Amino acid sequence: MSVAAQSIALRDGLPVWNAELDDELVCVAVRDETPDVRSFTFAPRTPARFHYLPGQFLTFDVPVDGGSVNRCYTIASTPTRPDRISITVKRQAGGVVSPWLHEHVRPGVSLRAVGPMGDFSFVAAPAEAYLFLSGGSGITPLMSMARAHHDLAPETDIVFVHFARTPADIVFRNELASMMQMMPNLRVITVCEADAPGERWGGPRGRVSAAMLALLVPDLALRMVFDCGPAVFMAAVRTALGALDFDMSRYHEESFDFGTITEAPAPAEPTAPTATGFAVSFSKSGRSIAVGADQFVLTAARSAGMRLPSSCTKGMCGTCKSRLISGQVDMQHQGGIRQREIDQGMILICCSRPLSDLVIER
Ligand SMILES: Cc1cc2nc3c(=O)[nH]c(=O)nc-3n(C[C@H](O)[C@H](O)[C@H](O)COP(=O)(O)OP(=O)(O)OC[C@H]3O[C@@H](n4cnc5c(N)ncnc54)[C@H](O)[C@@H]3O)c2cc1C
Numbered sequence: 001m002s003v004a005a006q007s008i009a010l011r012d013g014l015p016v017w018n019a020e021l022d023d024e025l026v027c028v029a030v031r032d033e034t035p036d037v038r039s040f041t042f043a044p045r046t047p048a049r050f051h052y053l054p055g056q057f058l059t060f061d062v063p064v065d066g067g068s069v070n071r072c073y074t075i076a077s078t079p080t081r082p083d084r085i086s087i088t089v090k091r092q093a094g095g096v097v098s099p100w101l102h103e104h105v106r107p108g109v110s111l112r113a114v115g116p117m118g119d120f121s122f123v124a125a126p127a128e129a130y131l132f133l134s135g136g137s138g139i140t141p142l143m144s145m146a147r148a149h150h151d152l153a154p155e156t157d158i159v160f161v162h163f164a165r166t167p168a169d170i171v172f173r174n175e176l177a178s179m180m181q182m183m184p185n186l187r188v189i190t191v192c193e194a195d196a197p198g199e200r201w202g203g204p205r206g207r208v209s210a211a212m213l214a215l216l217v218p219d220l221a222l223r224m225v226f227d228c229g230p231a232v233f234m235a236a237v238r239t240a241l242g243a244l245d246f247d248m249s250r251y252h253e254e255s256f257d258f259g260t261i262t263e264a265p266a267p268a269e270p271t272a273p274t275a276t277g278f279a280v281s282f283s284k285s286g287r288s289i290a291v292g293a294d295q296f297v298l299t300a301a302r303s304a305g306m307r308l309p310s311s312c313t314k315g316m317c318g319t320c321k322s323r324l325i326s327g328q329v330d331m332q333h334q335g336g337i338r339q340r341e342i343d344q345g346m347i348l349i350c351c352s353r354p355l356s357d358l359v360i361e362r
């Protein structure tokens, strides 16, 4: 038996990777995608297989400056290849975590992560035909979805329109080109804003607009749309779709970009617990803490040394979504939770203040 066959046989029957049991992921490969975008492939520290939906993300705990900073990264790989996961990270100039990842993560380096999380996936919204729209590094969840279709349903009708600054910034360029050869109904269209120093762009140019979408995807109305990118890009997509009278019940989006979303103010972070407080217990960890009436549950739990999944801390990303087993909270979220989830007893602990003693499933 070949080494590969042996290793596949050995991996049969492995448990699903569970961050509650062992949250360390070991980097096994690094690949440059563009001058400022790099992919990192990870394996579980203890043998396991990854189970997630295409489009979901992990929240990484990154050890920056002696502390720990959380950031979400989409699993860009496909769950159809469950022994490894990869994330693809754009280096944000002046950012805290992405430059650190580019500089420090090499094969052998371990990082802690929780997840998978998120509901930006075609699995929740199956359709006959899709339009994937991405701007810059927002391509990652769409790439996971495209890779999953490549492996499981290569005949699926997908138009994948990706917006990049220049041809040198097109992430997954070669892989998408080869996928098009394997998938008869996949059409990849890349739109660039400008030429690269060494390459004149011969394809469509410009920024997303109603006229451009109507031209590139004439049967847009028949498609289920998945959109990811910077907040300004997605705002432009929504405006364009609105101008085209697109049925927005067929529109799904995920933003990577908390900083520039300004539709609603972030909830004010209380500075200190008040004299009146409540007992908050966590059913899985067995921990119990006191939370001031003006404190967010996540803030108090962090101060008490608890490590809970979180990212934006503004009620936007859904990373901290937890089941409220008993008690009442005042939750001021910014779209990170759906009404039906609230009706089912879920809360975002980063933007929830207690109104009574609480029991939370964590
Ligand atoms: C669900 C989800 C999935 C994601 N998936 C991906 C992915 O697949 N790939 C990917 O690359 N990213 C992804 N992101 C984004 C990622 O989580 C980080 O936000 C991103 O890498 C930037 O983090 P950073 O720490 O490097 O930058 P940050 O430190 O958060 O800074 C971001 C930018 O803001 C600027 N900035 C920071 N502080 C200030 C300030 N006080 N005033 C003005 N400007 C400031 C920085 O210069 C930088 O340009 C995802 C985000 C979410 C929510």
Ligand code: FES
Pocket: 309, 310, 311, 312, 313, 314, 315, 316, 317, 318, 319, 320, 321, 336, 348, 349, 350, 351
């Ligand atoms: S941490 Fe993002 S919604 Fe709570």
